[in-house]
Amino acid sequence: MSEAPFVRIEGLTRRYGAVRAVEDVSLDIARGELFCLLGGSGCGKSTLLRMLAGFETPTAGRVVIDGRDMAGVAPHARDTNMMFQSYALFPHMSVARNVGYGLRRAGLSRHDTAARVDEMLDLVQMAPLARRKPDQLSGGQRQRVALARALARRPKLLLLDEPLGALDRKLREETQLELKKIQSSTGVTFVVVTHDQEEAMILGDRLGVMRDGRIEQVGTPVEVYEHPRSRFVAGFIGTANLLDGTIAEDARDHARIACPEAGLDIHVGHTVAGAKGEAVCVVLRPEKIALGAQAEGLPNRVEGRVEQVVYNGNLSMFHVSLPSGTRLRAARANTVRGVDAPGPGEAVTLGWPGSAAVVLPA
Amino acid sequence: MIRLAATLGFAFLYAPILSLVVYSFNESRLVTVWGGFSTRWYGALLADEQILDAALISLQVAVASATIATVIGTLASLALARHGRFRGRFLLGGMVTAPLVMPEVVVGLSLLLLFVAMEQAVGWPAGRGFVTIVIAHATFGAAFAAVVIQARIGALDRATEEAAADLGAGPVRVFLDVTLPGLAPALVSAWLLAFTLSLDDVVIASFVTGPGASTLPMVIFSKVRLGVSPEVNALATLVIAVVSLATGLAAWQTMRTRR
Numbered sequence: 345m346s347e348a349p350f351v352r353i354e355g356l357t358r359r360y361g362a363v364r365a366v367e368d369v370s371l372d373i374a375r376g377e378l379f380c381l382l383g384g385s386g387c388g389k390s391t392l393l394r395m396l397a398g399f400e401t402p403t404a405g406r407v408v409i410d411g412r413d414m415a416g417v418a419p420h421a422r423d424t425n426m427m428f429q430s431y432a433l434f435p436h437m438s439v440a441r442n443v444g445y446g447l448r449r450a451g452l453s454r455h456d457t458a459a460r461v462d463e464m465l466d467l468v469q470m471a472p473l474a475r476r477k478p479d480q481l482s483g484g485q486r487q488r489v490a491l492a493r494a495l496a497r498r499p500k501l502l503l504l505d506e507p508l509g510a511l512d513r514k515l516r517e518e519t520q521l522e523l524k525k526i527q528s529s530t531g532v533t534f535v536v537v538t539h540d541q542e543e544a545m546i547l548g549d550r551l552g553v554m555r556d557g558r559i560e561q562v563g564t565p566v567e568v569y570e571h572p573r574s575r576f577v578a579g580f581i582g583t584a585n586l587l588d589g590t591i592a593e594d595a596r597d598h599a600r601i602a603c604p605e606a607g608l609d610i611h612v613g614h615t616v617a618g619a620k621g622e623a624v625c626v627v628l629r630p631e632k633i634a635l636g637a638q639a640e641g642l643p644n645r646v647e648g649r650v651e652q653v654v655y656n657g658n659l660s661m662f663h664v665s666l667p668s669g670t671r672l673r674a675a676r677a678n679t680v681r682g683v684d685a686p687g688p689g690e691a692v693t694l695g696w697p698g699s700a701a702v703v704l705p706a
Numbered sequence: 707m708i709r710l711a712a713t714l715g716f717a718f719l720y721a722p723i724l725s726l727v728v729y730s731f732n733e734s735r736l737v738t739v740w741g742g743f744s745t746r747w748y749g750a751l752l753a754d755e756q757i758l759d760a761a762l763i764s765l766q767v768a769v770a771s772a773t774i775a776t777v778i779g780t781l782a783s784l785a786l787a788r789h790g791r792f793r794g795r796f797l798l799g800g801m802v803t804a805p806l807v808m809p810e811v812v813v814g815l816s817l818l819l820l821f822v823a824m825e826q827a828v829g830w831p832a833g834r835g836f837v838t839i840v841i842a843h844a845t846f847g848a849a850f851a852a853v854v855i856q857a858r859i860g861a862l863d864r865a866t867e868e869a870a871a872d873l874g875a876g877p878v879r880v881f882l883d884v885t886l887p888g889l890a891p892a893l894v895s896a897w898l899l900a901f902t903l904s905l906d907d908v909v910i911a912s913f914v915t916g917p918g919a920s921t922l923p924m925v926i927f928s929k930v931r932l933g934v935s936p937e938v939n940a941l942a943t944l945v946i947a948v949v950s951l952a953t954g955l956a957a958w959q960t961m962r963t964r965r
Contacts, residue, residue, distance in 0.1 A: 399868055419871045426872045432865035436887045445883075446873030497873065 348411065350375035350533055351396070351501060356405035358391050358557075365391040367557035368405070378527050378534045380548030382541055384580075388557040389537045390429075393503050396535065397426045410500055420449075425499035429506040431490035433478040439489050440465070440474040446497045464492040467526065484515050491523070495530060504536045508543065520546050541581050545569065553577050575704060578627040583661075585628040585672050588706060591620050601626055601703060605670045611643040613698025623706040632700035633674035635662060636686060639695025646694050648672065650686045660685060664694060723946060730939035737934050747940040757925055757941060763836065764905055764922040771843035772900035778844065779851025779896055780889065786852075787859040805849040814913030817842045821914060834916035842914045843907060847900030854899060858892030891959050898956035902949050 349372035358366040366388040373379045381389040394400040396407060398419035407414040414422065425446070433442050440461050447457040465471040468488035478486055487507065494502055507523065508516045524547055527534050538544050544551045545565040553560045553568060553576075561573045572578035575586060587610075589603035594616055601610040601624060610626055618624060639645055648664040651671065655678075662674045662685075674694055676685065686692045730748075734741025751757060782802050786795065805813060821831060821838050831837050866888070870880045886893075908923035915924065922945065929938050 397868075397872060399871075419868070420874050420876055424872075426869070428865045428869055430863055430865050432863060432869035434866055434870070434884060434887075445870070445875075449874035449879070493869075493873070 349373060350377070350410055351535075352408040353392075353396075354406050354408070356392065356395060356407065357403045358388075358395060358400055359403045364388075364557045366395070366402075369557075369559050370405075371552060371559060371562065373533060373535065376531050376533055378524065378536065378547060378549045380544040380551040381535065381537045381554060382539070382544040382548075382551050382580075383554035384539060387554040389539075389554050390505055391557075392554070393426075393505055393535060393537045396501070397424055397503050398422050423500040424503055425494040425497055425501075426503040427490050427494040427505065427507050429509055431478075431486045431510075433486060433489060433493070435478050437477075438474065439470060439476050439478070439481070442478070442489055443493045443496050446493065450497055460496060464496045467495070467530075468492045483510050483512075484519070487511060487519065491526070495526075495532065498530075499532060501533050501535065504534060506538055507536060509538070509540075516543070523547065545581075553580060555580075571702060572627060573704070575625050575627075578625075578702070578704065583630050583673060583675075585630065585633075587626040587628065587670070589624055589626055591616060591618050591622050591624055594618070594620060598698060599703070601701075605666075605668055606646055606672070607666055607668055608644065608646055610701055611698050612701050612703055616703045618703075618705065625704045625706045627702040627704060628672070628696060628700055630661060630673040630675035631659070631677075633672065633694050633696045635674055635676055635692055635694060639693045642695035643698050644696050644700075646672075648692055648694055650688050650690050650692050652688060653685065662686070662692070664692060726939055727943045727946070730936065730943040732936055732939070735936065737936055737939065747936040748944075750937050751940050751944075754937070757922070757937075760920050760922045760925040763919060767836065767839050767843060767911075767921060768901045768904040770840045771847050771904045772897045774840070774844035775847030775851045775900040776855075776893055776897045778848040779855050779900075780893065782848065782852045783855040783859055784885075787856060802852045803849055805846040806853070808846075810907070810909040811913075813846060814842070814910040817845070817910065818913045834914055835919035838914040838916070839911050839919060839921065842910050843900075843904040846910070847903055850899050850903060851896035854896040855889060855892045858889055862888045891962065895956045895959045898952045898959070902952045902956075905945070905949060905952075 351371075351373035353369055353371040353373075356366060356369045357364070369388075369392060381392060383389045391400055395402050396409075396414075398414065398417060398421075402415075409422075409424065434445065437445065440458075443464050444457045444461045447460055452460065461474070462471065465474055468491055470485065470488050470492065473481065473485065478489070481489065487510070491507070494504075508519050511519060520543060536544075536547055538547070545568075548565060550562060550564050551568055552562045555576055561568055561577045563571075568577060569581055572581065572584075578584045578586065587603050587605050589601040589605070589610065591599065592602040592609055593600040596615065598614065599612045599616045601612060601616075603610050603626060616624065634642060646666055648666045650662055651665050652663040654661040654663070657678070659675050659677045662676065664672050664674060666672060672694060729737060729740075731743050731745060732739075732741055733744035733746065782798065785792075786799055786802070789795075817838075818834075821834055821841075825831060825833070831841070862885070867880050867884050870884045871877075875883060906923065908921070908927050911921045911924055912927075915921070920928075922941075926938055926941060926945075929935065
């Protein structure tokens with residue numbers, strides 16, 4: 345890492361009276377990266393984004409974009425552009441004038457503006473509707489115009505606040521891939537705020553999971569999903585079984601976690617951080633737990649009773665209650681049609697390999 | 707049942723006005739006796755210098771005061787809606803709308819006292835007349851304008867202003883390019899409302915006017931005191947037409963933007 349990070353956020357804090365919207369966030373974002381800020385509502389992700397855009401003044405800390413300290417720089421003087429959650433298109437201007445607005449402000453001639461507007465509208469496939477007013481467009485079309493407008497000035501950094509939040513599911517999935525494509529073809533650094541963990545995983549080169557104004561974990565989607573660093577992250581990203589236990593044995597190549605809740609010592613295929621007897625939390629993803637015959641021969645096996653089966657099409661989620669009363673969720677992909685699965689009330693064996701569990705400090 | 711109630715309600719409200727309009731086309735000099743259809747009183751009206759002068763003054767006062775009222779109302783609304791908490795915000799909010807509920811006699815009298823005191827203290831306004839009526843009408847017109855404009859500011863998407871700033875527009879450009887066009891329908895409504903109110907007012911104008919500046923309602927009022935003439939009916943009909951047109955436009959503007 346010889347090159348300085350493109351965006352450097354240091355100890356950034358924003359308080360409203362006693363309310364801490366963003367608390368001591370430090371983060372580096374590389375040039376050309378698509379970074380997702382993920383969190384529930386009120387976690388401070390939008391406030392953080394607005395501080396990057398200059399709409400909010402940090403209480404403490406600083407933002408450096410491409411080597412320039414942004415303290416005291418007004419929004420209109422920054423090389424960042426934002427795509428708003430509501431899209432915020434100018435209702436009295438046509439699509440073309442909306443897209444060209446920032447270019448005119450940047451001092452481009454009428455002729456150059458028109459050329460760039462055409463280019464942008466081609467990029468988002470909105471050229472045929474250039475003369476329409478925003479209220480004559482569908483939600484998906486408005487989203488495209490907003491993106492084109494935000495990209496038109498060729499910002500160094502594009503900030504997107506829930507860019508796909510207002511679209512229906514189908515359109516959303518298509519647009520996610522398109523957004524990623526546009527990002528890599530333009531090479532602009534994107535920071536995307538979203539509350540949708542699935543979207544963050546699809547879009548982001550890396551994600552930052554936020555909670556109560558702080559960043560809980562930063563990493564690639566794989567890192568964050570497979571190696572969550574806290575209980576919160578494990579529960580927030582995807583589905584997870586969380587079991588409490590204590591470290592019973594920590595050897596060179598494996599460990600055992602005593603877990604009365606599950607009724608067994610969980611065998612883990614790697615060493616764990618922590619001393620013997622220390623309380624830990626074991627994270628088990630449902631898709632890593634095998635059922636019935638597939639559980640045979642696995643080092644961790646428990647007997648339970650199926651309480652509920654939730655059929656999801658591509659996979660089924662089995663809610664299994666253990667003798668201790670703890671419920672585990674196990675997922676099975678519905679790869680073969682008509683295979684009989686254990687139904688509610690039936691006894692079932694669950695099993696998982698030593699690589700399945702992630703052990704966190706409790 | 708509802709239809710009957712509505713009919714009665716409308717009759718109660720508009721029968722007097724309708725009879726006035728009908729009698730303005732009366733041939734007879736006697737107001738209460740129908741003597742056949744005629745437009746002679748409209749003709750007589752157009753030949754009446756006093757009335758034509760008063761109408762001109764009324765229109766000038768209405769245009770000037772409505773314009774001032776709209777500007778002040780816009781500034782007050784923006785201050786209230788956009789500048790968060792500042793010292794005196796609560797007071798401003800209350801005072802802006804106070805003229806709406808203040809009796810006209812009180813407003814008229816207080817303005818008269820103010821103008822007299824100011825003339826003695828600073829020599830302006832010198833005497834009372836056109837200028838003082840405009841100021842007085844702008845005062846209460848601004849209150850109505852502020853109410854109309856504030857409602858619109860609340861409905862504006864703040865993010866569009868931020869978007870303009872984000873795209874490189876300084877504060878003035880943001881106001882001219884985004885805020886003002888967004889407010890335009892409300893500004894038109896507010897102006898028309900203030901214009902109508904100014905055209906209607908007789909009480910406040912009577913207090914603050916001076917020699918040579920009689921507005922149309924004042925002239926009508928003094929004429930009626932000498933007995934109702936069919937000419938006044940014709941004049942009143944024209945006033946109703948102008949006022950209805952203005953309020954109709956204002957309502958249409960509001961409806962169009964709500965859509």
